[in-house]
Amino acid sequence: MEMNDYQRAIERNEIREFYYGIGSYFDKGERGEHNSAGSFYAMIHYGEMVGEEKMYSLMEKDLIMLLSDNDVSFDQYFILLSFVFYYFNHNFGWKPYRYEWKIPEKLICLLRDNYLRLDKISHENLHDSTILVNDLKRRFNFYILEESPFSNVDTDRCLHEVDEKYEGEYIVPDGITRIGKYAFNNCSKITKIVMPDTVQIVEWFAFWNCI
DSSP states (O other): OOOOOOHHHHHTOOOHHHTTTTGOOOBTTTHHHHSSSHHHHHHHHHHHHHOHHHHHHHHHHHHHHHHHTSSOOHHHHHHHHOOOOOOHHHHSSSSSGGGOOOEEEEEEHHHHHHHHHHHHHGGGGHHHHHHHHHHHHHHHOOOOOOOOGGGGGGGGGEEOOOOOOOOEEEEETTTTEHHHHHHHTTTTTTEEOOOOOOOOOOOOOTTEEOO
16 A cells, blocks of 8 residues: 555655655646645545544644744745645535644744745735735634634633524524534524624634525
8 A cells, every 4th residue: 555645754754845845745736836735635634544633733733843944935835824724625614524623823923923024025925825814814714914803702602503403593692702613504494593792703604504
């Protein structure tokens, strides 16, 4: 059985080569550039062998290591940021298959610091990364350049999940400040939702498959 690329990179201490597509890890994409999405899916397959939690823990460690030197190039930064995007795009498209990676503040700070460093050199060369930063914010509520509005919301006052068998009018309890992602997933029998004034934030995909 052929060894998985990510597994090979770990065993040979070739993490940098794996992420940036150096040498045998280069996978030519449509534009002649390294296909980093292919690398991400090699990691997904590795996660199927060792467990998703372990795989994402390794990816977190890798990204922090690569960003910590504060010397990544424009292209390298875009590649590393893409791995964060791939996580959201892959895992949150459908509830049963998602894995919630708790992205640490250290990694977010490194992504921000490197972005700001590169921005001082050339904002134009950061064009693709800026699009990705804005896409992460717009589509997935993942903030890099500013503080997330979720950071000041009490997680204990979040409505996480409603029983999909619930029928009729649903009244969100008083004091709830946030409607969590997928909270009303598959709640197609609810006819009306009443929310209190305390609700500040409704997360993405909160009403997935409600119709």
